[in-house]
Amino acid sequence: MANYFNTLTLRQQLSQLGKCEFMDPSEFSDGSNYLLGKKIVVIGCGSQGLNQGLNLRDSGLDVSYTLREAAITEQRQSWKNATENGFAVGTYAELIPGADLVLNLTPDKQHGAVVTEVVPLMKQNSCLSYSHGFNIVEEGMHIRSDITVIMVAPKCPGTEVREEYKRGFGVPTLIAVHEDNDPRAEGLAIAKAYAAGTGGHRAGVLMSSFIAEVKSDLMGEQTILCGMLQTGSLLCFDKMVENGVEPGYAAKLVQYGWETVGEALKHGGITNMMDRLSNPAKIRAFELAQEMKDIMRPLYLKHMDDIMTGDFSSGMMDDWANGDKKLLDWRKETGETVFESTESSDPEIPEQEYFDHGILMVAMVKAGVELAFETMTSAGIKEESAYYESLHETPLIANLIARKKLFEMNSIISDTAEYGCYLYNHACQPLLSDFMAKVDTDVIGRGLGLNDFYVDNHRLIEVNAAIRNHPVEAVGKTLRAHMRAMKKIV
Amino acid sequence: MNTIEFNRATIRFNESFSLADIEWRIAPREIWAITGANGSGKSALVATLAGKGEIMSGSIEGIPPGVGVVSLEAQAELIERERERDDSDITDEISQGTPVAQMLDEVSTNSDLLDRLIEMFRFAPLLGRGFRKLSTGETRKVLLTRALTCDPEMLVLDNPFEGLDADTVPQVREMLRQKSNEITMVLVFNRFDEIPDFVTHIVYLENGSIKYKIETRDSSAVEALSQLLHLKKTDIEIPKADLNEKIPVLDDSSPLVRIRNASIRYGQNTVFQNLDWCIWPQQHWQLTGPNGSGKTCLLNLITGDHPQSYSNDIFVFGYQRGSGESIWDIKQYIGYVSTSLLWEYRVSINLINVVISGFYDSIGLYNEASASEKRIALQWLRLLGLEGQADQPFNCLSYGEQRLLLIARAMVKHPPLLILDEPCLGLDDINRQLILALIEKICLGSESTVLYVNHHAEDKIKGIKYHLSLG
Numbered sequence: 001m002a003n004y005f006n007t008l009t010l011r012q013q014l015s016q017l018g019k020c021e022f023m024d025p026s027e028f029s030d031g032s033n034y035l036l037g038k039k040i041v042v043i044g045c046g047s048q049g050l051n052q053g054l055n056l057r058d059s060g061l062d063v064s065y066t067l068r069e070a071a072i073t074e075q076r077q078s079w080k081n082a083t084e085n086g087f088a089v090g091t092y093a094e095l096i097p098g099a100d101l102v103l104n105l106t107p108d109k110q111h112g113a114v115v116t117e118v119v120p121l122m123k124q125n126s127c128l129s130y131s132h133g134f135n136i137v138e139e140g141m142h143i144r145s146d147i148t149v150i151m152v153a154p155k156c157p158g159t160e161v162r163e164e165y166k167r168g169f170g171v172p173t174l175i176a177v178h179e180d181n182d183p184r185a186e187g188l189a190i191a192k193a194y195a196a197g198t199g200g201h202r203a204g205v206l207m208s209s210f211i212a213e214v215k216s217d218l219m220g221e222q223t224i225l226c227g228m229l230q231t232g233s234l235l236c237f238d239k240m241v242e243n244g245v246e247p248g249y250a251a252k253l254v255q256y257g258w259e260t261v262g263e264a265l266k267h268g269g270i271t272n273m274m275d276r277l278s279n280p281a282k283i284r285a286f287e288l289a290q291e292m293k294d295i296m297r298p299l300y301l302k303h304m305d306d307i308m309t310g311d312f313s314s315g316m317m318d319d320w321a322n323g324d325k326k327l328l329d330w331r332k333e334t335g336e337t338v339f340e341s342t343e344s345s346d347p348e349i350p351e352q353e354y355f356d357h358g359i360l361m362v363a364m365v366k367a368g369v370e371l372a373f374e375t376m377t378s379a380g381i382k383e384e385s386a387y388y389e390s391l392h393e394t395p396l397i398a399n400l401i402a403r404k405k406l407f408e409m410n411s412i413i414s415d416t417a418e419y420g421c422y423l424y425n426h427a428c429q430p431l432l433s434d435f436m437a438k439v440d441t442d443v444i445g446r447g448l449g450l451n452d453f454y455v456d457n458h459r460l461i462e463v464n465a466a467i468r469n470h471p472v473e474a475v476g477k478t479l480r481a482h483m484r485a486m487k488k489i490v
Numbered sequence: 491m492n493t494i495e496f497n498r499a500t501i502r503f504n505e506s507f508s509l510a511d512i513e514w515r516i517a518p519r520e521i522w523a524i525t526g527a528n529g530s531g532k533s534a535l536v537a538t539l540a541g542k543g544e545i546m547s548g549s550i551e552g553i554p555p556g557v558g559v560v561s562l563e564a565q566a567e568l569i570e571r572e573r574e575r576d577d578s579d580i581t582d583e584i585s586q587g588t589p590v591a592q593m594l595d596e597v598s599t600n601s602d603l604l605d606r607l608i609e610m611f612r613f614a615p616l617l618g619r620g621f622r623k624l625s626t627g628e629t630r631k632v633l634l635t636r637a638l639t640c641d642p643e644m645l646v647l648d649n650p651f652e653g654l655d656a657d658t659v660p661q662v663r664e665m666l667r668q669k670s671n672e673i674t675m676v677l678v679f680n681r682f683d684e685i686p687d688f689v690t691h692i693v694y695l696e697n698g699s700i701k702y703k704i705e706t707r708d709s710s711a712v713e714a715l716s717q718l719l720h721l722k723k724t725d726i727e728i729p730k731a732d733l734n735e736k737i738p739v740l741d742d743s744s745p746l747v748r749i750r751n752a753s754i755r756y757g758q759n760t761v762f763q764n765l766d767w768c769i770w771p772q773q774h775w776q777l778t779g780p781n782g783s784g785k786t787c788l789l790n791l792i793t794g795d796h797p798q799s800y801s802n803d804i805f806v807f808g809y810q811r812g813s814g815e816s817i818w819d820i821k822q823y824i825g826y827v828s829t830s831l832l833w834e835y836r837v838s839i840n841l842i843n844v845v846i847s848g849f850y851d852s853i854g855l856y857n858e859a860s861a862s863e864k865r866i867a868l869q870w871l872r873l874l875g876l877e878g879q880a881d882q883p884f885n886c887l888s889y890g891e892q893r894l895l896l897i898a899r900a901m902v903k904h905p906p907l908l909i910l911d912e913p914c915l916g917l918d919d920i921n922r923q924l925i926l927a928l929i930e931k932i933c934l935g936s937e938s939t940v941l942y943v944n945h946h947a948e949d950k951i952k953g954i955k956y957h958l959s960l961g
């Protein structure tokens with residue numbers, strides 16, 4: 001199998017990457033009717049599998065589950081998830097041949113094997129769906145030409161997909177049709193009905209392409225989302241301890257700081273996150289971020305280039321073939337860092353203190369989000385995709401770090417994200433070492449300690465304008481308006 | 491234990507609520523009952539004994555270290571703790587939660603008493619079940635058991651009998667009576683008639699301040715207070731339905747609900763089986779049964795919130811379940827209130843929009859509300875005496891007030907089927923009378939069929955003639 005993206009002409013590549021459009025709610029007026037009465041069979045009953053299936057069934061659709069033989073005979077958790085919720089469960093041979101729509105919701109790394117086994121059992125003119133396009137785009141999986149291939153990717157963890165549905169809402173969702181596999185031109189109709197069945201249409205659906213989804217997803221997860229937060233955690237912690245901040249406090253500030261900062265980001269973008277700082281601190285954070293952006297820009301470009309050429313995924317797939325040697329070594333290394341083994345101290349840190357003492361962390365989030373966004377859009381990815389894969393997901397990873405710190409965060413995220421995260425971290429730490437040598441605990445650990453909050457008006461206006469006029473803020477404002485669940489409705 | 495002293499203490503809980511100027515002495519082995527209207531600060535006052543709230547002025551001294559607490563706040567904390575422990579959003583393990591046995595073991599120091607309580611509450615089959623999987627009444631029993639068996643110097647129980655089935659209440663009351671000779675207790679009661687005879691003192695709160703403190707020996711004072719609490723609300727008027735809302739008309743010749751041979755199982759555990767039930771329009775039902783008998787499961791089969799709705803033979807509002815209808819097709823016919831809704835309603839929203847969300851069957855509001863919806867919602871707020879707070883955040887209200895609001899949410903669209911699962915839990919006497927009167931009126935009208943679940947014999951509703959008992 002060859003990398004699918006690389007088989008396309010430049011023109012095709014650019015047109016696929018640039019595919020991304022926010023769909024008007026009226027496009028979903030038919031709800032999930034297109035799939036009414038069709039047999040939907042889900043492969044895998046994990047986080048996405050179970051929760052998407054529950055929603056689809058509650059939307060009136062016919063859902064059952066197929067699991068690998070061993071999961072059924074050993075009555076594994078996936079089998080329990082499905083049966084306790086009253087779903088029919090069967091083997092591939094029992095269920096796949098009758099399916100009109102097969103949802104592949106197994107882990108990405110297994111897609112090659114699972115799809116190869118399942119597709120021969122699928123009936124003529126049926127449809128195969130993914131929630132992430134790695135297998136098609138990077139592994140170049142070919143699917144029989146009578147089969148329609150689509151993607152419906154909720155931009156949230158499975159439990160949230162379910163919770164929001166039960167409230168009468170949904171989570172933002174990305175859909176795509178694989179153009180090489182749309183023989184009856186019904187891919188879009190199926191994807192829309194499926195997205196509506198999960199409730200996604202209420203929170204905003206983005207029409208994208210497999211390629212745009214995969215390339216932007218890879219870029220986001222390895223740079224700002226997991227990479228920057230990992231590198232930032234280690235650098236900030238080490239700096240504080242080196243300069244005499246109590247280690248328990250330093251560990252706590254870092255572990256929970258990303259989440260607190262991320263919460264501000266989630267509700268009001270970079271602007272709101274920066275507005276949580278005092279004026280002098282905001283100007284400092286802005287300047288630190290500018291400096292870091294200049295230092296890190298070549299690294300972001302390199303990640304984007306490696307993702308585009310396929311070098312990243314072929315390197316990673318070599319490691320898969322080699323029993324995950326590198327990945328596991330790097331994971332171990334993460335587990336052995338001092339940050340990881342330092343117990344966070346007990347006393348609560350007041351919410352505002354996370355900002356006041358974490359100016360550098362705020363600057364890192366700003367630098368990382370903006371750089372990832374700028375790099376993606378300059379590579380031809382549309383702003384909406386770039387937003388979802390950078391700013392939108394940052395709070396989710398920040399929340400993981402708050403709950404699990406780095407080692408477990410890495411074991412929980414997909415192998416693809418984890419592998420990329422380590423690559424980034426290994427390059428970024430040395431890159432920032434001169435910069436880190438210059439900063440002190442006033443920006444990380446102790447705060448500016450000012451009595452006088454004087455700022456120059458002109459400078460403040462300049463800084464505020466630069467923050468607010470960044471393109472990620474404009475697109476973010478529009479997209480967040482669609483996710484009304486987060487908005488306090490007055 | 492020493493005497494606890496509140497010296498002109500002003501204690502702040504959130505932007506909109508503080509207790510003001512509290513003067514109060516609790517001597518060892520006194521048994522205090524706290525009463526007052528919903529929102530008057532009863533729960534806040536006892537929460538101070540568990541170290542909650544921020545003391546703005548004055549002081550509180552002498553609170554002993556070992557306090558056994560039962561309250562909705564304590565319950566909320568445990569539920570929150572379970573949520574934090576639940577990693578199912580990031581792993582593919584769907585969490586079963588902390589089992590009851592562990593919840594009890596982690597605090598209990600008195601194993602004899604623990605065994606007695608397990609017996610009395612008939613807990614044995616539940617010990618392996620996850621805490622969040624328990625019914626409302628079972629959850630209360632876990633909390634009571636934890637509080638009683640941690641060898642406390644003082645017990646703080648916010649409505650200790652609430653949610654318990656009728657035959658357990660006397661047993662718990664008896665157990666408390668025995669304890670009353672040994673330790674200090676502070677008990678909150680929403681209902682005056684629940685105050686047990688071993689109580690030595692009563693506090694009556696109003697708007698965050700102590701209005702009266704009386705000794706129960708003083709019978710004339712008790713009499714006066716009881717009259718104060720039974721002032722009747724006169725002449726209530728139910729706000730009209732929104733004429734612009736179009737709930738599709740149902741066929742009168744078929745039942746609203748028909749359940750045939752239904753059963754609910756979790757693994758080996760059968761909650762009920764072979765259950766048949768038919769609800770015709772204008773046949774109002776009362777549903778009773780001990781804690782854990784499956785009342786909530788049964789209701790969730792009707793509302794579509796139970797996953798086993800799809801594996802049972804259920805016909806609701808013209809739909810045979812599993813034939814292509816969505817749960818929103820079904821929910822449009824239902825108004826629903828229950829304790830679990832209170833826990834699920836965790837979105838940032840203001841009061842008026844909570845009521846409006848009843849038109850859309852949603853938790854939170856995701857649609858633009860129409861002018862007539864807003865007008866009707868305001869009428870409901872007025873009826874509940876909350877119109878001045880229409881724009882306040884929902885989560886700043888007391889639990890009792892939150893429940894009032896959710897009842898209004900359930901009634902606001904005049905649904906063909908109104909399901910009230912223990913609606914009066916946590917309501918003070920006056921609000922309870924108001925709600926009961928509302929339900930009675932609805933039963934007399936012709937728009938809604940009422941399905942009413944409750945434990946309290948006194949809370950009977952006149953128009954209800956049909957009765958189903960589980961367990």
Ligand SMILES: NC(=O)c1ccc[n+]([C@@H]2O[C@H](COP(=O)([O-])OP(=O)(O)OC[C@H]3O[C@@H](n4cnc5c(N)ncnc54)[C@H](OP(=O)(O)O)[C@@H]3O)[C@@H](O)[C@H]2O)c1
Nearest residue numbers: 044045046047048071076078105106107110131132157582
């Ligand atoms: N998690 C997210 O936030 C998220 C968001 C959007 C999209 N996605 C995408 O959704 C898909 C599923 O992800 P997930 O997080 O839901 O995965 P998951 O929770 O790990 O669940 C995977 C399921 O697949 C089964 N499985 C594992 N290996 C298998 C194999 N070799 N053959 C057959 N079945 C196998 C597992 O059950 P047994 O091991 O018991 O067989 C399990 O039920 C992925 O494509 C992912 O990229 C995830």
